[in-house]
Amino acid sequence: MTQTARSAKTAAGEPAVAVEGLKVLYGERVALAGVSFEVPAGTCFGLLGPNGAGKSTTMKVLCGLVRPQAGWVRLFGREVSGGHADAGRIGYVPQAITLYDKLTAQENLALFGRLSGLRGAALAARMETVLTQVGLADRAREPVARFSGGMKRRLNIAAALLHEPELVIMDEPTVGVDPQSRYHIFNLVREMKTRGVTVIYCTHYMEEAEALCDHIAILDHGAVIARGPLSAVLREHAEPAVYLELDEPGYPEAPAGVTPPVVTGASPPQPDGDGWLYRLTAGHDALAVLEAVAGACRGQGLRVRRLEVVRPALERVFLKLTGTSLRDEA
Amino acid sequence: MAVWTLTRKEWLLLLRERGVVFWLLVLPMVFILVFGAVFSHLSGTGITVPYVNLDGTKAAQAFLDAVKKTGGLTLSQEPASALADQKARVAAGRQSLLLVVPQGFGRALAHGTAKVALYRAAGSDQSTGPVLAAVEQAANTYRMQAVAKTLAAHGLPMPAVAKVLAGPVRVEDVEVNAQTYDALAQIVPGYTVMFAFYTIISIVRRFHLDKDLGMTARLMTTRLRPWQYLAGAWLPYGMAVCVQCAVLLAFGRLLYGVHLGDVLAIAVLVAAVALCVTSMGLAVAVWVKSENQGNAWTQLFALGGAMVGGLWFPIDMMPHTIQIIGHLTPQYWAQQGMQTVMLRAGHVAAIWQNVAVLAAFSAAAFALAAWRFPRFLRGAVSG
Numbered sequence: 001m002t003q004t005a006r007s008a009k010t011a012a013g014e015p016a017v018a019v020e021g022l023k024v025l026y027g028e029r030v031a032l033a034g035v036s037f038e039v040p041a042g043t044c045f046g047l048l049g050p051n052g053a054g055k056s057t058t059m060k061v062l063c064g065l066v067r068p069q070a071g072w073v074r075l076f077g078r079e080v081s082g083g084h085a086d087a088g089r090i091g092y093v094p095q096a097i098t099l100y101d102k103l104t105a106q107e108n109l110a111l112f113g114r115l116s117g118l119r120g121a122a123l124a125a126r127m128e129t130v131l132t133q134v135g136l137a138d139r140a141r142e143p144v145a146r147f148s149g150g151m152k153r154r155l156n157i158a159a160a161l162l163h164e165p166e167l168v169i170m171d172e173p174t175v176g177v178d179p180q181s182r183y184h185i186f187n188l189v190r191e192m193k194t195r196g197v198t199v200i201y202c203t204h205y206m207e208e209a210e211a212l213c214d215h216i217a218i219l220d221h222g223a224v225i226a227r228g229p230l231s232a233v234l235r236e237h238a239e240p241a242v243y244l245e246l247d248e249p250g251y252p253e254a255p256a257g258v259t260p261p262v263v264t265g266a267s268p269p270q271p272d273g274d275g276w277l278y279r280l281t282a283g284h285d286a287l288a289v290l291e292a293v294a295g296a297c298r299g300q301g302l303r304v305r306r307l308e309v310v311r312p313a314l315e316r317v318f319l320k321l322t323g324t325s326l327r328d329e330a
Numbered sequence: 331m332a333v334w335t336l337t338r339k340e341w342l343l344l345l346r347e348r349g350v351v352f353w354l355l356v357l358p359m360v361f362i363l364v365f366g367a368v369f370s371h372l373s374g375t376g377i378t379v380p381y382v383n384l385d386g387t388k389a390a391q392a393f394l395d396a397v398k399k400t401g402g403l404t405l406s407q408e409p410a411s412a413l414a415d416q417k418a419r420v421a422a423g424r425q426s427l428l429l430v431v432p433q434g435f436g437r438a439l440a441h442g443t444a445k446v447a448l449y450r451a452a453g454s455d456q457s458t459g460p461v462l463a464a465v466e467q468a469a470n471t472y473r474m475q476a477v478a479k480t481l482a483a484h485g486l487p488m489p490a491v492a493k494v495l496a497g498p499v500r501v502e503d504v505e506v507n508a509q510t511y512d513a514l515a516q517i518v519p520g521y522t523v524m525f526a527f528y529t530i531i532s533i534v535r536r537f538h539l540d541k542d543l544g545m546t547a548r549l550m551t552t553r554l555r556p557w558q559y560l561a562g563a564w565l566p567y568g569m570a571v572c573v574q575c576a577v578l579l580a581f582g583r584l585l586y587g588v589h590l591g592d593v594l595a596i597a598v599l600v601a602a603v604a605l606c607v608t609s610m611g612l613a614v615a616v617w618v619k620s621e622n623q624g625n626a627w628t629q630l631f632a633l634g635g636a637m638v639g640g641l642w643f644p645i646d647m648m649p650h651t652i653q654i655i656g657h658l659t660p661q662y663w664a665q666q667g668m669q670t671v672m673l674r675a676g677h678v679a680a681i682w683q684n685v686a687v688l689a690a691f692s693a694a695a696f697a698l699a700a701w702r703f704p705r706f707l708r709g710a711v712s713g
Contacts, residue, residue, distance in 0.1 A: 026712060045419035057712075063551045065711040092551040096544035102346040105340070114335040 336562025
């Protein structure tokens, strides 16, 4: 059965993953304190949070590795009580590279493929497909020990895709990889989405979440502090701003003599990169402020190089919600 | 099928692990080779006695033949010219003994005054004592013959002479079911069993590498069941122990001609040893907190068990208390079983008790492993 056909079996509107009130304790330590979220089928869902927030524990609960003390998980409309009921529908890409260095890429894949129920020609065909997908087809017979960090990361992902899972859970899949491998991994995630595969993507890199995720949940201290479609979370937790760059002689090397205008509806402009940022004050519209800045510049005879309404970066929202204090894991 | 998949993976890793062949096979072979060579002279026909025959008469040769006939030793002739050098070697402790038949031995024997000299290095009583006894036994034969002649000359009938010479106490030498006893029949199975227990280290290493790497957790996200993970570690190492034992016993057979006896019975014992070792390996692996801790426990089980279980020396050479403790080790039952087959021509029926005890050890160890495994697994996936 193909992935698309299998995904279609999820009832219309039914989320691929629904989590409600998850509580997990490791001894005295609270890892999850009532986590709830939903992941729409066929989307990429960003699971974000500082170290120790509960992301890995949440993923382990979804994979059936950790049994919650309270709450429930529903995968594709069916409640799971932990364990292996849905092992065939889930592909897990752990943060650690779980490959045997002394085995070849092919032997590692064969191990995971067989343990996922693949055999014979079907296994061989799938191995060829995923090796091609991750750009390692010509290195299939080499021991993993000879691979670079990026190649190992890609093979780590390939091992999770062998059995054509409907849900792929990726725990920081781009840690320590070069830009080329990261680009390849991004394409792989986008390709999965186009095939209807649901992806839960856990990362510390906010630009990755912005580039790949449709929905996000931000966890902190074992609880969800923000969730929803990415754009909605950004809208809810940060106002847009107006960005201005001038085109004056000697600018931006010698901007001292150049003063950006002050306008109503925004705080005084703050230097930001090569220009200035106008943060909106309460009740004001970004477009009105943009027009005011443009008019003021015209009035003062300043030539404008760039003037735009900018969406706040996810990183800013993340830091606003989780704070800036260090979170060293115990 | 999952168990076989893990077994296949483990064999590939084992075969590619640098040093595995050395630790599993070469090192035990070296031990068997070295200790076999060192202790083989302790076997019945293994003591070699250098001798110098300065007389060269038929009578001297007859005496040497009588010494040889006592059994338990081999005579090795040295030329008369080497006498001084041989004595110097004994004096320097580089040689433990030297038998010298002096010139004129034949003539002196005719007069009843013959003498031979046995030079023995100081402090070598344990190894040369049996030789002294053998030479005295040969000399005693001549004394008996002289007494018999004298009694007959005084008119005592031969049956009466025989009765007088027989003595009031006789020793009946009964060798029960034994093939040729040989120190090698101690060393070859002893080191085979001892090194089989070192497989515990490999099992502990696999469990803790998998745990630290996150592999245990990753494997558990597939369709693999926890019991299959346990069985997938047990089966490949069980097979490895069987191969290791087969190679080491065959090595002993080819190199030293050790008598193996009933191969089926040996195979049953090897399988029982493999079951026991791997079950203990699983138990140690899931109970210890680190690989280092596992290595320490393995040394305790392997070396401690070898010492008190009679793998290094026959257990009856040890103090009574140690012998009692020895009975509590699986090594004792394995070694006794091996020797029942190899020395006393035992078959499967003769070793059922040994196999049963080894199976009981296995069952206990496996129960401990199964009991603790869920906790190990929780630690492995939550780490």
